[in-house]
Amino acid sequence: MDSLVRTQAISKTYGGVRALDAVDFELAPGEIHALIGENGAGKSTLVKIITGAVRADSGSLEIAGQSITEHTPAHAKELGVAAIYQHPALFAELSVEENIALALERSTAFTRIDWTERRRIATELLARVGADISPQTEVGALTGPQRQLVEIARALGADARILILDEPTAALTHRETEKLFRVLRDLRTKGVGLIYISHRLEELREIADRVTVLRDGRLAGRHSMSEVDQPALIRLMAGRDLSQVFPKREVPIGDVVLETRTLTVRAGEIVGLAGLIGAGRTELAESIFGLAPGASIRIGGESVTLTSPRDAIARGIAYVPEDRQRNGVIPDMPVSQNISLADLASVSSNGFLDTTRERATAAALISKLEIKTPSPDAEVATLSGGNQQKVAIARWLHTKPRLLILDEPTQGIDVGAKAEVHRQMVELAADGVAILMISSELPEILGMSDRIAVMSKGRIAGILDRSAATQEKILALALGGSNS
Amino acid sequence: MRREFPAALALAALLIIVAIAAPAFFRASNLADLALNNLPALVAAAGMTLVILTGHIDISVGSQFAICSVTAGLLAKSGVPIVIVILGAALAGAALGAINGTLVARAGIPSIVVTLATMIMLRDALRWVTEGEWVRGLPASFQWMGLGQSRGGFALTIVAMIVFAALAWTLRHLTAGRQIYATGSNLEGARLVGIHTRTVIASAFMLCGALTGLAAVLNTMRFAEVQSNAGMGLEMKAIAAVVVGGAAITGGRGSMLGTLIGAALLGVAGTALAFLGVNSAWERALQGAIILAAVATSGVLRDRR
Numbered sequence: 001m002d003s004l005v006r007t008q009a010i011s012k013t014y015g016g017v018r019a020l021d022a023v024d025f026e027l028a029p030g031e032i033h034a035l036i037g038e039n040g041a042g043k044s045t046l047v048k049i050i051t052g053a054v055r056a057d058s059g060s061l062e063i064a065g066q067s068i069t070e071h072t073p074a075h076a077k078e079l080g081v082a083a084i085y086q087h088p089a090l091f092a093e094l095s096v097e098e099n100i101a102l103a104l105e106r107s108t109a110f111t112r113i114d115w116t117e118r119r120r121i122a123t124e125l126l127a128r129v130g131a132d133i134s135p136q137t138e139v140g141a142l143t144g145p146q147r148q149l150v151e152i153a154r155a156l157g158a159d160a161r162i163l164i165l166d167e168p169t170a171a172l173t174h175r176e177t178e179k180l181f182r183v184l185r186d187l188r189t190k191g192v193g194l195i196y197i198s199h200r201l202e203e204l205r206e207i208a209d210r211v212t213v214l215r216d217g218r219l220a221g222r223h224s225m226s227e228v229d230q231p232a233l234i235r236l237m238a239g240r241d242l243s244q245v246f247p248k249r250e251v252p253i254g255d256v257v258l259e260t261r262t263l264t265v266r267a268g269e270i271v272g273l274a275g276l277i278g279a280g281r282t283e284l285a286e287s288i289f290g291l292a293p294g295a296s297i298r299i300g301g302e303s304v305t306l307t308s309p310r311d312a313i314a315r316g317i318a319y320v321p322e323d324r325q326r327n328g329v330i331p332d333m334p335v336s337q338n339i340s341l342a343d344l345a346s347v348s349s350n351g352f353l354d355t356t357r358e359r360a361t362a363a364a365l366i367s368k369l370e371i372k373t374p375s376p377d378a379e380v381a382t383l384s385g386g387n388q389q390k391v392a393i394a395r396w397l398h399t400k401p402r403l404l405i406l407d408e409p410t411q412g413i414d415v416g417a418k419a420e421v422h423r424q425m426v427e428l429a430a431d432g433v434a435i436l437m438i439s440s441e442l443p444e445i446l447g448m449s450d451r452i453a454v455m456s457k458g459r460i461a462g463i464l465d466r467s468a469a470t471q472e473k474i475l476a477l478a479l480g481g482s483n484s
Numbered sequence: 485m486r487r488e489f490p491a492a493l494a495l496a497a498l499l500i501i502v503a504i505a506a507p508a509f510f511r512a513s514n515l516a517d518l519a520l521n522n523l524p525a526l527v528a529a530a531g532m533t534l535v536i537l538t539g540h541i542d543i544s545v546g547s548q549f550a551i552c553s554v555t556a557g558l559l560a561k562s563g564v565p566i567v568i569v570i571l572g573a574a575l576a577g578a579a580l581g582a583i584n585g586t587l588v589a590r591a592g593i594p595s596i597v598v599t600l601a602t603m604i605m606l607r608d609a610l611r612w613v614t615e616g617e618w619v620r621g622l623p624a625s626f627q628w629m630g631l632g633q634s635r636g637g638f639a640l641t642i643v644a645m646i647v648f649a650a651l652a653w654t655l656r657h658l659t660a661g662r663q664i665y666a667t668g669s670n671l672e673g674a675r676l677v678g679i680h681t682r683t684v685i686a687s688a689f690m691l692c693g694a695l696t697g698l699a700a701v702l703n704t705m706r707f708a709e710v711q712s713n714a715g716m717g718l719e720m721k722a723i724a725a726v727v728v729g730g731a732a733i734t735g736g737r738g739s740m741l742g743t744l745i746g747a748a749l750l751g752v753a754g755t756a757l758a759f760l761g762v763n764s765a766w767e768r769a770l771q772g773a774i775i776l777a778a779v780a781t782s783g784v785l786r787d788r789r
Contacts, residue, residue: 289676291676308678308680309675309676309677309678310678310679310680312678313677313678319676321676326670326672326673327670327672327673327676328673328676329670329673330665330666330669330670330673330674330736331669331670332669332670332736332737333665333666333669337662337665341662341666341674341677341679342677342678344659344662344663345659348658348659351658351659351660352657352658352659353656353657353658353659353661353662355657395677
């Protein structure tokens, strides 16, 4: 029988970064095909190409036997492609039947609605996925798993033959997972092809027929599920040479600066915080920075309960958040004002700003971090991503922190800027700053950290020393496997 | 290009046209009248600038203005010194602004809804209390600060200008001003650098109320009585001045200088029509067109960045 999806040597580059590099993929009818890989391995890019959300730079794509040249989301839908993401794209204020109808009915604004027919279709589709939900319920009142079933029902109603599920069990209990699996197996017997993305390797054996492993945008392997075990999958996901060079050097480690129930960071030490997206790393960082109410930690040996970022800053904690475009800098403000913003007290007396001093300290940090900006008065929005990130870091050097938390410090910045950020981290550690670095890039974690804390499902699953850490060990802990 | 520039250019162009076509416009008496008539809206617009910079809006300033006017009138009649009248009205305004600010910043209700509600409630509460009666017979020592119309008018203008200049300076040179810009530009980002964004927002509303109170006193001093429906439509004049002056309605961008230019442009445009012999019915239409042009220009400027 013909394949439902077939890609050959498909490639996609985003602004200099190769997201997919000559990847072959194939989905057969009546198959559940697992797609796995680390964060950034290219899974979502591949899915986006199949759903028509992005266009491949080169390579060929065939869907349902048709060779595709001009692909759009509407076209993908016509061919029977449906994707169900972690956060269902339903209309919370509308009822279940209206949500289903919106996806299925073809009508103009003035067509009279056939409510009876609508309800009949909705009821039938819900029954097919085994969902015990009244079609009149407002979607906002449903639980997460129920919404997922509504989405699957909607996809079936649109005659989906290729169903893509992104981490469908991430928020499900064991029982709900079992129920979902029954629905998926039932679809499989009807000839639907399912692409199943999951980080839960242990459940793949139960549900998947084949598995495709991506690594750094390349195909790392495609196997029948019966041929591979979990450690083999982890090896396929991780197996990569550490080609990048990191400027990490040994500096004397001082006293404990940060102590939480499960984690300590000492002066001069860089602790890497690894884990999958959603493992709770950012949440941990935010609680240390006073963003989650009532977290008790010890700073410099003193027990404190931080209730606001201001508290945390007063204790010498600095936090460079992920997503700098949104939260790390104030894009509309000049570079100099961005740099002084977390520490206005030091450039003012009694609330009066000393703009001369502000510009001078900003200029000093601009040259220290080699921030490329036409002038300290240029708006941050006009700088490149790497330089924006350096502004976000400069702002916190201004406060002379004891503990610096960096959340994905080099995400989306170019190689040169990345190396400079790494060099600055080492300098800071040498000056006795304790650094906690969240990163999804294993080479960065391995290359920069003295110790590595690995998070999984909201807690720290293990802490590895620099000398003992390997990609395989980190991944095994992050995936919550039993073989660590 | 600075955001104030388009409005400044339009103002300059308008003044040149008027200078050629109707030089009588520049008579001192006319300019003084023009300034005086626009003073209340200008001072209220200064307060509105603070609120809009934080990314919010206050459409209840007209109602606040009415309450503060009546407060000022009653205080003046009771014979207390002028300083106390001014402070009293400003405090009344600050209290009303604090209500808005608390509801917006603490309870997290959108400011347009909060101030729509207080706009209606305050206006009706005042009507109920005063039963529509005007406050009449203000003492002569209060009117024009007891200086007579021409010297008093000059004094009022000076007071307004000093307040305005002080605010402009504050926004640039106090950390508080910096915190207002940061909050309006990126709320979450501001919070992450330790700025108490809720306090900043609540304070902006409170200051806006206080300035509206001051505007009410300055206005009250020009007349012998206080109308209980004073300040109708003031919110629109104030918001228009801020927007025409180049401020972003979404917050974080704008300046007191811009608001001054915006208020001047709208004020001059209205009076200039009469001097150019155009039917005054076109006044509002022209002002509306200026607002649209201002928003369109800032949209073009933004897209170009």
